[in-house]
Amino acid sequence: MPDISLEVNGKQVTEAVAPNTLLVDFLRAQLGLTGTHVGCDTSQCGACVVHMNGKSVKACTVFAMQADGTEVQTIEGLAPGAELHPVQAAFKEAHGLQCGFCTPGMVMSAVDLLKTNPNPTEAEIRSWLKGNICRCTGYHNIVKAIQIAANNMSQKAAAE
Amino acid sequence: MSESGIGAAVKRREDFRFLKGIGTYTDDINQPGQAYVYFLRSPLAHGTLSALDTAAAKASPGVLAVYTGDDMAEMAGLPCGWLVTGKDEKPMVEPKHPILAHKKVRHVGDPVVAVIAETLEQAKDAAEKIDLAIDELPAVVDMRKALAGGVSVHDEAPDNMCFDWELGDKAAVDAAFASAHHVTKLDLVNNRLIPNAMEPRAAIGAYDLATEEHTLYTTSQNPHVIRLLMGAFVLGIPEHKLRVVAPDVGGGFGSKIYHYAEEAFVTWASKQVGRPVKWVAERTESFTTDAHGRDHISHVEMAFDANGKALALKVDTMANMGAYLSTFAPCIPTWLHGTLLAGQYATPAIHCNVKAVFTTTTPVDAYRGAGRPEATFLLERIMSKAAAEMGMDQAELRRQNFIQPDQFPYQTPVAVVYDTGDYEASLNKALELASYAGFADRKAAAKSRGKLRGIGVASYIEACGIAPSSLVGSLGARAGLYEAATVRVNPTGSVSVYTGSHSHGQGHDTTFAQVVADKLGLPLEQIDIVHGDTAKVPFGMGTYGSRSLAVGGTALVNALNKVIDKGRRIAAHLLEAAEGDIEFADGTYTVKGTDKQKTFGEVALTAYVPHQYPIEEIEPGLEETAFYDPKNFTYPAGTYICEVEIDPTTGQTEIVQFVAADDFGNIVNPMIVEGQVHGGLVQGIGQAMLEHAVYDDGGQLLTGSYMDYCMPRADDVPSFQVATTCTPCTHNPLGVKGCGEAGAIGAPPAVINAVCDALAEYGVDHMDMPATPEKVWRAINNAATPMAAE
Numbered sequence A: 001m002p003d004i005s006l007e008v009n010g011k012q013v014t015e016a017v018a019p020n021t022l023l024v025d026f027l028r029a030q031l032g033l034t035g036t037h038v039g040c041d042t043s044q045c046g047a048c049v050v051h052m053n054g055k056s057v058k059a060c061t062v063f064a065m066q067a068d069g070t071e072v073q074t075i076e077g078l079a080p081g082a083e084l085h086p087v088q089a090a091f092k093e094a095h096g097l098q099c100g101f102c103t104p105g106m107v108m109s110a111v112d113l114l115k116t117n118p119n120p121t122e123a124e125i126r127s128w129l130k131g132n133i134c135r136c137t138g139y140h141n142i143v144k145a146i147q148i149a150a151n152n153m154s155q156k157a158a159a160e
Numbered sequence B: 001m002s003e004s005g006i007g008a009a010v011k012r013r014e015d016f017r018f019l020k021g022i023g024t025y026t027d028d029i030n031q032p033g034q035a036y037v038y039f040l041r042s043p044l045a046h047g048t049l050s051a052l053d054t055a056a057a058k059a060s061p062g063v064l065a066v067y068t069g070d071d072m073a074e075m076a077g078l079p080c081g082w083l084v085t086g087k088d089e090k091p092m093v094e095p096k097h098p099i100l101a102h103k104k105v106r107h108v109g110d111p112v113v114a115v116i117a118e119t120l121e122q123a124k125d126a127a128e129k130i131d132l133a134i135d136e137l138p139a140v141v142d143m144r145k146a147l148a149g150g151v152s153v154h155d156e157a158p159d160n161m162c163f164d165w166e167l168g169d170k171a172a173v174d175a176a177f178a179s180a181h182h183v184t185k186l187d188l189v190n191n192r193l194i195p196n197a198m199e200p201r202a203a204i205g206a207y208d209l210a211t212e213e214h215t216l217y218t219t220s221q222n223p224h225v226i227r228l229l230m231g232a233f234v235l236g237i238p239e240h241k242l243r244v245v246a247p248d249v250g251g252g253f254g255s256k257i258y259h260y261a262e263e264a265f266v267t268w269a270s271k272q273v274g275r276p277v278k279w280v281a282e283r284t285e286s287f288t289t290d291a292h293g294r295d296h297i298s299h300v301e302m303a304f305d306a307n308g309k310a311l312a313l314k315v316d317t318m319a320n321m322g323a324y325l326s327t328f329a330p331c332i333p334t335w336l337h338g339t340l341l342a343g344q345y346a347t348p349a350i351h352c353n354v355k356a357v358f359t360t361t362t363p364v365d366a367y368r369g370a371g372r373p374e375a376t377f378l379l380e381r382i383m384s385k386a387a388a389e390m391g392m393d394q395a396e397l398r399r400q401n402f403i404q405p406d407q408f409p410y411q412t413p414v415a416v417v418y419d420t421g422d423y424e425a426s427l428n429k430a431l432e433l434a435s436y437a438g439f440a441d442r443k444a445a446a447k448s449r450g451k452l453r454g455i456g457v458a459s460y461i462e463a464c465g466i467a468p469s470s471l472v473g474s475l476g477a478r479a480g481l482y483e484a485a486t487v488r489v490n491p492t493g494s495v496s497v498y499t500g501s502h503s504h505g506q507g508h509d510t511t512f513a514q515v516v517a518d519k520l521g522l523p524l525e526q527i528d529i530v531h532g533d534t535a536k537v538p539f540g541m542g543t544y545g546s547r548s549l550a551v552g553g554t555a556l557v558n559a560l561n562k563v564i565d566k567g568r569r570i571a572a573h574l575l576e577a578a579e580g581d582i583e584f585a586d587g588t589y590t591v592k593g594t595d596k597q598k599t600f601g602e603v604a605l606t607a608y609v610p611h612q613y614p615i616e617e618i619e620p621g622l623e624e625t626a627f628y629d630p631k632n633f634t635y636p637a638g639t640y641i642c643e644v645e646i647d648p649t650t651g652q653t654e655i656v657q658f659v660a661a662d663d664f665g666n667i668v669n670p671m672i673v674e675g676q677v678h679g680g681l682v683q684g685i686g687q688a689m690l691e692h693a694v695y696d697d698g699g700q701l702l703t704g705s706y707m708d709y710c711m712p713r714a715d716d717v718p719s720f721q722v723a724t725t726c727t728p729c730t731h732n733p734l735g736v737k738g739c740g741e742a743g744a745i746g747a748p749p750a751v752i753n754a755v756c757d758a759l760a761e762y763g764v765d766h767m768d769m770p771a772t773p774e775k776v777w778r779a780i781n782n783a784a785t786p787m788a789a790e
Helices: A023-030 A086-093 A103-116 A122-131 A140-159 B015-020 B120-127 B143-147 B170-178 B223-235 B261-273 B283-289 B372-390 B394-401 B423-433 B436-448 B469-474 B508-520 B548-575 B600-608 B670-689 B742-758 B773-782
Strands: A003-008 A011-016 A049-052 A055-058 A071-073 B035-041 B047-053 B063-068 B111-117 B131-136 B161-168 B182-190 B202-208 B213-218 B242-245 B277-280 B296-304 B310-322 B349-358 B452-461 B483-489 B495-499 B527-530 B582-585 B588-591 B597-599 B623-628 B637-646 B653-663 B721-725
Touching: A023 A049, A049 A103, A055 A103, A086 A103, A086 A140, A086 B015, A103 A122, A103 A140, A103 B015, A122 A140, A140 B670, B035 B120, B035 B261, B035 B283, B047 B111, B063 B120, B063 B261, B111 B120, B111 B261, B143 B310, B143 B349, B161 B170, B170 B296, B170 B310, B170 B349, B182 B372, B202 B261, B213 B223, B213 B261, B223 B242, B223 B261, B261 B277, B296 B372, B310 B372, B372 B394, B372 B452, B372 B742, B394 B423, B394 B452, B423 B436, B423 B452, B423 B637, B423 B653, B423 B721, B436 B452, B436 B637, B452 B742, B483 B548, B495 B508, B495 B548, B508 B527, B508 B548, B548 B582, B548 B588, B548 B597, B548 B600, B548 B623, B588 B600, B597 B600, B637 B742, B653 B670, B653 B742, B670 B721, B670 B742
Parallel strands: A003 A071, B035 B277, B213 B242, B310 B349, B495 B527, B653 B721
Antiparallel strands: A003 A011, A049 A055, A049 A071, B035 B111, B047 B131, B063 B111, B161 B349, B182 B296, B202 B213, B202 B277, B296 B310, B452 B637, B483 B495, B483 B623, B582 B588, B588 B597, B637 B653
16 A cells, blocks of 8 residues: 655644545544544535545545545644634533534635635625535524634734 | 522533543443454345355354344244224234344344454445345235235234234224214325434443343443343343443433344354354444334324314324334334324314334334324424415414313323413413514515425423333233432542432533532532442433433432431431421431531541440431432423525525424433423424425335434534423423423424415415425425415
8 A cells, every 4th residue: 555645734744545435434543633524425515525635525526546645634633632713612601512423514615715815705604615515503503603704814914 | 499499501511521532421331352253234124044154254254153033033023012902902913123133134134144253344244244045935015905915924923913903092083974964084294204313222241251231332321221122032031130220421402212132143143152242233234134114104083163163183194113113112103192182172082093004114113202203294384285275374273272271180092181381371481482473474475585485383292201110000000110210429528429310411410410500509519420330320211201300310319318217317316306397408417497507528527436326226228229210291382483485486495484382391411401492493394395204115214324314414404493381290300291202292384384384375285294405495396386376
């Protein structure tokens, strides 16, 4: 099996992987990063969204070998220790999660949205989230959470 | 109200682990030496197994064992938990539901062979080497054709009838119809849905040879129920040798109530192969094997007098059971459907007939709402259709038929007794929030933009908090439906609660802790809520039917009261006062009328360090358990209003406004309640506009993936206006009713009523769900010209 080397949540990792190993299985089974979830087998649900070189990808639709040489960030790497990233904090504030299963993918997707569009409208948020299915919240509070996060993050940016 | 007690919008304590990605779902658990099982499933809907050769699979690399239905033929099948008795005291037909299909397959996805290997890939590779031949039999998909006979899913039911059940006074209904001024008739379908909790089902069986103990980790809403059903009825494992753990569970919506074949298989197989055995559903397996929901075909008639007073209702329903009886399937279209047909109305005579039908499709069971959405849909559709026919306003027709506040407790003609309610209050709130009075102007404005605007009202009722054991026992339930809670006060005053309720998104870690904080006057940080493990929790019937707070919460309150009472006796001793003179409030025991006090913490410590202690009169320790059996169902109710705008050129339907006004009784955490409503609404809107499980005539599931089954996405739905009114439940100490299913119950008729209202000028008076753009477009284009053309 070939080796791949990549940075995962700021740490350099070198591992042997089978050529057909999906990035999500590599993260979950080989690295024990079980925060990234698998909710479907057709690249639809978005529970597996991680960042690769700063952009959100569905880790079920990327081979581990394609991640060779990249920087991967998972939900576990979003904020250190007991801290919450502003998007995570806003999801808690707005009750943007219930069972929690879609949440890591939802949060990683939202973080990417706010990088590219720091002040999205409700319609832009809803459109962006098309690739992330949530069965619990009805999206209402997820949208609200992302609006709160956008507001908090842009205020913080303005203050700095 | 304190910041953390009952009524406070406390932020959820469970969120941290979910937001950090450090929750523990079943698939996150791995056991040392774990093997993997892959199920080879039937690709056909119906057939006889004519050849099954597993030799090559057994010899495949990494394979530990291969099992077929022959290996499990002597074992009991998966049990059904509810015996419905039909007309003439005829019990339902209850065919065996084998763990692995034996001799016949009866739906696409029926498990035929289980391959256990070192890795999942090896198990899958081996499964490809299995020689499986199935002599195909005709599929039985359409319920009407099924009842006509010809092809039987089970030999025991030649005409595919599981039961033919009725409720209500047929003679009274017939008499009322004979004297009616107006009769409205409606044929409708309640479309089959697939629950689709985002976490696929998963199970790990682990047998410990040293202790002879089986452990099952499973995605369950009710681990004790699984222990009981699987241990006692399938595998013959006594409770003390069977531990069932349902850790973090990623949504259920009913689909994770039932005992499934895979759970029994991994538990059994782990002992056979001497290794833990893990199974995780792929999403397509979820589509073909998670119990589906709804799937009713009904004919409904409602009789009115000249003033629009409802006189009688009659309902004839066919309910699809699928290929086998899932755990609670028979009670859904009967005791959770027929009993709700009064709705919010004082209709004096109601009769309901339900024929339950076997088909070669995935079993159907409770899905969020379970029977109540089906009852509400047909009742609220026919109310709006009747209003349109009689030229009345749909809200006013409802208002004038409401059961009035002074009529409670209200005995309906369909067995149940509503304890309390104020239906006009929630109607008025919804009308106000929706600016109902201004609709005509909005419709006119839409028309000027070339859009069709419609408004739909739906006033639902549901029965939650299932249920008094003696009552459900008399109706066929094979279990009691109480709940248990243990409150363990630790020596230094912190509290561990062990509840039989199970949280899979509902936020019990927060709301149950709020109840404890409120009653004991403790900070939330000192309270731990433990659930989901039969080795920790004394007993429990689990979470479904919006029962957790009404039943589990009451068990908790009762256990807390026992703790407080024992503490009072200890405090009386410490304060040298009579027990009757001790008051407990805000975490402190006080001698009435004095400043003599002991804190709850001091009393707890004394209970565990009983040096100066009336040891002959009071046992040391401070831990109490309560089992609570509810006195009645609870009856949440409310009114939903949906407003849509349709583009007649495309059939695209947009929900421009959605208002929900619910009466859930008292509320422990309004933030969580709103979240439950939002989620239910989107499942209801999904049913009304997007979702539909479709089988072709050959029994193939055409909607077996997220590419084909239309799940509601963020851009399919609006934000909501939600509000509450309150008549506290009269028979539980918290005064709570339950809120988990309301949205999914009330939303579908509100949406379809709005669509029909918008299309009224095209002569459309009904549309079956989902109201897709194509269906709406066809309805518009099939009508020659608008009836009310300008």
